[in-house]
Amino acid sequence: MKLEITSLTKRFGGQTALADLHLASEAKVLCLIGPSGGGKSTLLRILGGLETPDSGKVIIDGEPLPATERGLLSYRRKNGFLFQQFNLFPHLTALENLTLPLEKAHGRTPADARAIAEASLARFGLAAHSHKLPAQLSGGQQQRVAMARAVAHQPRILFLDEPTSALDPEMTGEVLDLIRELAEEGQHIILSTHEMGFANAVADSIAFLAEGRIVETSEPAAFFGAPSSPEGERFLSRVMKY
Incomplete structure (x- = not known):
């Protein structure tokens, strides 16, 4: 995954969220x-096509991010997303939370969508919970359903925004193990984390x-051994203190 970001700027009202940001990476x-x-x-939201920058360029594997809403919709459908909130449909079962986007966003037949969804839920240890509503699942189970949904269509890139921030330590470890497994299988991932x-x-x-x-x-x-910036040193000294 070759990522090139040049002079990326994003403002919300009078607040600058990203200021002339540059990045070149070929990390998986x-x-x-x-x-x-x-x-x-x-x-993350800009890279995933969920927000548009005010200025600057983003090129992924030689292709600029689409500039039109139609182009962004097509781009988003090729990728997968997992956020801090589980974002599951509360009135749908775990299985239906997967089959709905497979049918509506990815054009699968109901039979194909069900087969893919069942296989994805089974992979994440959720086969016995496919009939349950989100409210009947633990936080860790809900996040695993969200992850199963994010990867069911075999995304080009998986975007993860603090995917464990709402989980207790045991569930955090469980979800991180699953993400590591996906990475080891070759899934391209861009994520933010405090872990x-x-x-x-x-x-x-x-x-x-x-x-x-x-x-x-x-x-x-290199970063965790000896960060090259004073800001990086201060950050690590705080988060690694205990």
Whole structure:
């Protein structure tokens, strides 16, 4: 996955979320880390086609991000998304949460959608829960359903925005193990996380963001061993203190 970002800027009202951001990466798993409010979620949403920048360019594998809503819709359908909130349809069962987008967004027949959904739920240990509504599932189970939905159509890129922030420690480990398994299988992933040990173990490249800009990028061992910026040093000294 070759990613090229040039002079990317995004504002919300009078607030600048991303300020003249630049990045070049060929990582299979790119991890965005940094303090809250630093721009990680905004960058992920732009890369996923969910937000449009005010200026700048994003090129992925030689193709610029589409500029039209129709083009962005087609682009989004090729990718997968998993966010802090589970974003499941509360009135649909786990199985229906997968079959609906497979049919409506990806053009699968009802029979094909059901077969794909059942296989995806089984892969994430959810076969026995396919008939349950989200409210009948634990937080970890809900996030696994959301992950099964995100990868059921074999996405080109999987975008993950703090996917474990709403989970307790046991469920966090369970979901991180599943993400690591996907990475080891070759899934291209761009994610943000506060789980530094996970980022160090799974990412091919780390991009450290603060105040709407990418301060430094490096391999995990280099960043966690000796960050090259004062901002990176301060950040690690806080999050790794305990």
